[in-house]
Amino acid sequence: MLSTRQPILRNFWYATVLVESLADGPKPFKLLGQEIVLFLDKEGAPAALEDRCCHRTAKLSKGWIHDGNIVCGYHGWEYDREGKLVMIPQFPFEQAVPNAKAKNFHAKERYGYVWVCLGEPLSDIPALDYETDPAFRRIQQFYDRWQTSSLRLMENSFDNAHFAFVHKGTFGDINQPKPEKYEITETDYGFVAETIVTVRNPPNAVRITGTSEPTTKRIMRNHWYLPFCRTMDMHYPSGLRHVIFNCATPIDDGAIQLIQILYRNDREEDCSTAELIAWDKAIIEEDRDMLEATDPDAIVDMGRKIEMHMPSDRPGMMMRNRLLALLKAHGEAEAPR
Ligand code: FES
Ligand SMILES: [Fe+2]
Structure with a gap:
């Protein structure tokens, strides 16, 4: 069985990186062939987005965190934990940010790790x-x-x-x-x-x-x-x-x-x-x-x-x-x- 060919496997939780590894900034991870970026929001809760900026496709994991949002390192576009684009620094102050987003995924902390589900969870994380x-x-x-x-x-x-x-x-x-x-x-x-x-x-x-x-x-x-x-x-x-x-x-x-x-x-x-x-x-x-x-x-x-x-x-x-x-x-x- 080749896991990436079975989309149902996207509907389970998987442990990815240690939560503490996110303290110094976002980290990339590949899950079932999907490139994701993991980071901590303003409350310190883990968030997971597709690792791809909707401006010119740069990996968001090359950026940094500002006030719980992730900033693309290429031109500074900023996304919140849901992946919503909230800031384009090149725009004049009065110009509205367009309605755009990076794909987001379920993420939560358990046993010191960030667990991610790419789809809709069919079961919970194992209870230990x-x-x-x-x-x-x-x-x-x-x-x-x-x-x-x-x-x-x-x-x-x-x-x-x-x-x-x-x-x-x-x-x-x-x-x-x-x-x-x-x-x-x-x-x-x-x-x-x-x-x-x-x-x-x-x-x-x-x-x-x-x-x-x-x-x-x-x-x-x-x-x-x-x-x-x-x-x-x-x-x-x-x-x-x-x-x-x-x-x-x-x-x-x-x-x-x-x-x-x-x-x-x-x-x-x-x-x-x-x-x-x-x-x-x-x-x-x-x-x-x-x-x-x-x-x-x-x-x-x-x-x-x-x-x-x-x-x-x-x-x-x-x-x-x-x-x-x-x-x-x-x-x-x-x-x-
Ligand atoms: S590619 Fe991300 S801001 Fe330009
Ligand atoms: Fe063994």
């Missing part, structure tokens, strides 16, 4: 209870551009047959290639997948897992949020919870913005942010290396023979079927690619 639970702290772990597709990242997130191979350098055990089974319950927003996995626990994982045993268990309760978000809630026997929230925001058909937020029910002195980043960075770089070596068109292998199916392919297949049903229900003109 960890955010308001005082037992948990939040760490903004990763903000990386990967050369893969959102659906590839999502199916990989629920594929525990790759641990023994892709993650043999961190927590995977090459001698244990047979994965545990997921129990999957479909929800209105996607599904919940539960499993218990035995993992290696090398010395640099001891403070992550809360045990010095050579192996430990992850009791996992993972959520998939249609289309491209997931939580991986890992509960260790030590009582520690290591909860990863990912957004695989589609930039275009060959690239995603990988966003990773971590929630932990411990304190900085128990396990430092630097340790947590180092451990999870090693893991996601293993995934990245493999995912960037796959075909980003994640539907093309749907025709795989039934006798080639592994039980661990089931979450990914459910995800694709759910997305295909969505495309069908909304009468997409173009067959999925």
Whole structure:
């Protein structure tokens, strides 16, 4: 499935840039192939417009903010958060500003990020209870551009047959290639997948897992949020919870913005942010290396023979079927690619 060919995907929220990154001015972002500019209005609320001035097409992201409006850097035309043109500095004072606008999009802040919906939202941003639970702290772990597709990242997130191979350098055990089974319950927003996995626990994982045993268990309760978000809630026997929230925001058909937020029910002195980043960075770089070596068109292998199916392919297949049903229900003109 090539995301930019499926207009229905424009009707979901996607995390784009950290809100704090807008403090020093507007920033460009590409979402589903659409060039947008993000900025903060007078109240400090995020706004999203098409990154194109209606005068001579300059990218508004090259401009700056004046009193909560965005100013085009080319000739100084000024737009408000709705995209309405409010000022042409070359006009005489008494001459009215023509009725013109840059296209605007829904934008709001959640979990430290600016979320954007290019169309009309079919669902809300995933609700994360960890955010308001005082037992948990939040760490903004990763903000990386990967050369893969959102659906590839999502199916990989629920594929525990790759641990023994892709993650043999961190927590995977090459001698244990047979994965545990997921129990999957479909929800209105996607599904919940539960499993218990035995993992290696090398010395640099001891403070992550809360045990010095050579192996430990992850009791996992993972959520998939249609289309491209997931939580991986890992509960260790030590009582520690290591909860990863990912957004695989589609930039275009060959690239995603990988966003990773971590929630932990411990304190900085128990396990430092630097340790947590180092451990999870090693893991996601293993995934990245493999995912960037796959075909980003994640539907093309749907025709795989039934006798080639592994039980661990089931979450990914459910995800694709759910997305295909969505495309069908909304009468997409173009067959999925
Ligand atoms: S191109 Fe933007 S003001 Fe001229
Ligand atoms: Fe992985």
